[in-house]
Amino acid sequence: MRDKLPPTRRRFLAASLQASAAVVAAPYVITSKALGDATTPPASDRIVMGGIGMGNMGSGDQRAFLARPDVQYVAVCDVRKKWRDDAKGRVDEKQGSRDCAAYVDFRELLGRDDIDAVHIATPDHWHSLMTIAACRAGKDIYLQKPETLTLREGPLMIQAARRYGRVVSGGSQRVLEDYREIVDPCWAGELGRITSVDIDPGPSSMACYLPAVATPSDIDWELWLGPAPWEPYNPGRCDGNFGTGGNSWRSYIDYSGGSLTDWGAHNFGGTIFAAGLLDLQPTKAVWHRAAADGQASAYATLVYPNGVEVHCNRPKQLRPADTAATISHERGITIRGDGNAATPRAVPAYRGSGGIYGDFIECVKTRQRPFRDLEVAINTMTAPHMLGLVRRLERSLEWDRAAQRFVNDEEANRLLDRARREPWTL
Amino acid sequence: MAYDHIPLDDEFKALAAFDWGADAAPLAKLDAAVIACHGDAALTADLERRFGEIVTGKASRAAKEYACRKLSMIGTAASVPVLAPRLADPAESHMARFALERIPVPAAGDAIRNALGSVSGDLAIGMISSLANRRDAASVKPLAALLGGDAKLAAAAAVALGRIATPDAAAALAAAKPQAGPVADAVIDARLACADAFLAAGDREAASTIYRSVAATVGDAPKTHRSRAVRVAAQSGLLACLDDTVAP
Numbered sequence: 001m002r003d004k005l006p007p008t009r010r011r012f013l014a015a016s017l018q019a020s021a022a023v024v025a026a027p028y029v030i031t032s033k034a035l036g037d038a039t040t041p042p043a044s045d046r047i048v049m050g051g052i053g054m055g056n057m058g059s060g061d062q063r064a065f066l067a068r069p070d071v072q073y074v075a076v077c078d079v080r081k082k083w084r085d086d087a088k089g090r091v092d093e094k095q096g097s098r099d100c101a102a103y104v105d106f107r108e109l110l111g112r113d114d115i116d117a118v119h120i121a122t123p124d125h126w127h128s129l130m131t132i133a134a135c136r137a138g139k140d141i142y143l144q145k146p147e148t149l150t151l152r153e154g155p156l157m158i159q160a161a162r163r164y165g166r167v168v169s170g171g172s173q174r175v176l177e178d179y180r181e182i183v184d185p186c187w188a189g190e191l192g193r194i195t196s197v198d199i200d201p202g203p204s205s206m207a208c209y210l211p212a213v214a215t216p217s218d219i220d221w222e223l224w225l226g227p228a229p230w231e232p233y234n235p236g237r238c239d240g241n242f243g244t245g246g247n248s249w250r251s252y253i254d255y256s257g258g259s260l261t262d263w264g265a266h267n268f269g270g271t272i273f274a275a276g277l278l279d280l281q282p283t284k285a286v287w288h289r290a291a292a293d294g295q296a297s298a299y300a301t302l303v304y305p306n307g308v309e310v311h312c313n314r315p316k317q318l319r320p321a322d323t324a325a326t327i328s329h330e331r332g333i334t335i336r337g338d339g340n341a342a343t344p345r346a347v348p349a350y351r352g353s354g355g356i357y358g359d360f361i362e363c364v365k366t367r368q369r370p371f372r373d374l375e376v377a378i379n380t381m382t383a384p385h386m387l388g389l390v391r392r393l394e395r396s397l398e399w400d401r402a403a404q405r406f407v408n409d410e411e412a413n414r415l416l417d418r419a420r421r422e423p424w425t426l
Numbered sequence: 427m428a429y430d431h432i433p434l435d436d437e438f439k440a441l442a443a444f445d446w447g448a449d450a451a452p453l454a455k456l457d458a459a460v461i462a463c464h465g466d467a468a469l470t471a472d473l474e475r476r477f478g479e480i481v482t483g484k485a486s487r488a489a490k491e492y493a494c495r496k497l498s499m500i501g502t503a504a505s506v507p508v509l510a511p512r513l514a515d516p517a518e519s520h521m522a523r524f525a526l527e528r529i530p531v532p533a534a535g536d537a538i539r540n541a542l543g544s545v546s547g548d549l550a551i552g553m554i555s556s557l558a559n560r561r562d563a564a565s566v567k568p569l570a571a572l573l574g575g576d577a578k579l580a581a582a583a584a585v586a587l588g589r590i591a592t593p594d595a596a597a598a599l600a601a602a603k604p605q606a607g608p609v610a611d612a613v614i615d616a617r618l619a620c621a622d623a624f625l626a627a628g629d630r631e632a633a634s635t636i637y638r639s640v641a642a643t644v645g646d647a648p649k650t651h652r653s654r655a656v657r658v659a660a661q662s663g664l665l666a667c668l669d670d671t672v673a674p
Contacts, residue, residue, distance in 0.1 A: 113650045113651055113652070115651075116651070135655070136611070136615055136652070136655070137651060137652055137655070138650070138651030138652045138653075138654055138655035138656075139651060152559075159619070159622065163618055163619075163622060163659045163662075163663075164655035164656070164658060164659050165655060165658035165659070165662065166655070207450070207453070207457075207492075207495075209446055209447065209448070209450045209453075209488070210446060210447065211446050211447025212446055212447070229491060229520060229521060229524065230520065231446070231491075232446055392461070393461060393464070394461055395464065410530055411464065411499060411500070413530075414498060414499060414528040414529075414530070415499070415528075417559060418498075418524060418527075418528075419520065419523045419524040419527040419528075419552075419555070419556050419559065420552075420555055421520045421552070422519070422520060422548040422549055422551045422552030422555065423547075423548040423551040423552070423578065423582070424555070425551060425554065425555035425558060425582055425585060425586070426555070426558070426559075426585075426589075
């Protein structure tokens with residue numbers, strides 16, 4: 001008569017945990033090549049993937065996932081024909097078939113129920129919208145950095161990921177792989193308590209006033225723009241990838257935060273990781289005006305709730321002299337500690353094998369949180385976004401993390417987000 | 427740099443004649459003026475008026491877009507009558523909304539909500555999106571009225587009600603009975619969003635009612651990634667409601 005026992009919290013939890021585990025633990029099982037072979041795991045151990053945004057970073061991510069025997073790659077999506085065709089070609093060549101589907105509209109790819117996980121490497125203005133849509137579709141997501149374009153997007157993305165139990169990994173491989181020489185001493189306690197950091201983030205993005213040129217037939221321009229304001233086609237808006245001086249979409253404010261958030265995702269990521277700030281967001285962004293005598297340029301300081309100050313672009317002459325508790329990285333990061341004894345901690349590592357891509361796949365299988373879990377990524381991106389706003393407004397800001405708003409600055413709060421062009425909505 | 431030391435007449439003339447591809451150097455001074463006028467109501471009002479004249483004048487789309495971006499930063503209730511008539515124009519609607527969505531006065535929300543009743547298709551979805559971003563509780567009734575109509579509008583309205591997440595919004599979503607498909611999915615997503623918001627606010631009873639209802643809704647659904655994810659959301663929500671160690 002167990003069925004008639006009154007529900008108790010303990011009994012409910014046990015039953016629900018079993019049910020949840022059954023629901024969450026197993027990715028969708030494909031049927032082809034179900035038993036596997038000497039080099040390919042059985043179908044139940046393979047993750048079925050598709051890619052959205054197959055340009056420079058997207059193709060790199062695709063190659064990494066394609067190389068994995070535990071990934072079955074079935075679909076690509078891009079609004080540009082060349083990149084779409086190239087991406088499909090790589091899959092078909094690798095898998096010896098012509099089965100890889102190619103889509104212009106990401107919603108069609110997300111609508112396929114045989115796909116367990118997607119990687120997203122579109123321009124930044126699409127990231128939040130696609131991530132939330134993928135979470136609602138029950139997909140796990142490897143999302144290229146910078147994960148967000150605005151401050152408001154982050155919490156909405158985290159809510160969606162947590163609500164639907166999705167594994168969402170940010171895409172900055174450099175955080176763990178490029179900054180070990182500063183991470184290891186910090187986590188070993190060699191600097192004592194971390195007190196301050198100097199970092200030299202790159203420029204913010206800028207407005208784009210490029211002239212109209214004829215739209216080529218191999219791009220769906222409306223879909224490339226998506227939620228961004230309508231602007232006429234110009235290859236300078238959408239070509240390129242890494243340029244931030246006006247020669248790629250990363251230069252422009254409608255599509256990117258510029259080098260500030262692009263390389264910032266790496267440099268702030270490494271800094272925040274090394275300094276133990278992964279769970280924190282700044283409480284203040286202090287704007288230091290340029291010296292009237294022209295001897296020192298303007299800079300900003302992000303103040304974290306544990307007292308750590310991250311000085312951004314602070315002029316060299318204003319920086320304190322190095323001590324035995326100072327460590328620097330060639331990418332312009334200097335970390336200072338108080339030099340007192342500190343308890344060593346184990347440095348977090350990727351799960352599985354194969355770097356950050358293997359970490360993601362292992363977490364898809366095991367339902368653990370990845371190294372650059374979305375929440376860590378959003379915390380990280382809060383720093384360059386706040387820095388971008390104090391640069392733009394040229395005044396200090398105070399951040400209420402719980403409310404996700406600036407304190408007593410309604411004009412700054414206006415810049416937390418921007419209206420998306422119809423018909424796109426978060 | 428004090429704004430009152432910058433005449434800006436030449437810059438506003440340049441803006442009035444501006445188009446994509448033209449020399450943007452004059453715009454940099456306008457950018458600086460918008461930042462420098464912070465805290466000075468009179469100077470801000472002067473800039474707001476002059477950007478409004480660009481919006482209502484015969485300037486190019488590029489110039490009007492620029493002016494709307496600036497009004498999104500400094501606009502007040504005075505800009506609402508300037509922007510509201512643009513909401514129904516397909517070429518200007520988004521940038522008018524870009525400004526209105528950010529202007530923190532009730533009149534801006536009223537303008538967007540009123541426009542919802544007079545536009546259709548994608549433009550209406552745009553209004554819905556902005557009302558969601560403003561978490562405009564006064565829009566629950568008109569949004570609820572859309573749940574039984576055009577599928578795209580109904581789905582957008584459902585998402586917006588989930589963002590607004592008031593008891594009235596949750597009730598409207600609970601009353602919706604869409605057939606299986608995108609609207610039904612959007613209603614479920616929105617109901618879960620409401621439940622999460624209620625739980626975060628400490629109302630476990632209201633939250634658990636929704637989670638149970640959603641769990642029942644998907645109980646017999648075919649096993650898909652989507653239905654699995656919804657079950658996870660409903661079950662984990664119920665767990666959180668029962669677990670008094672989870673801080674609301």
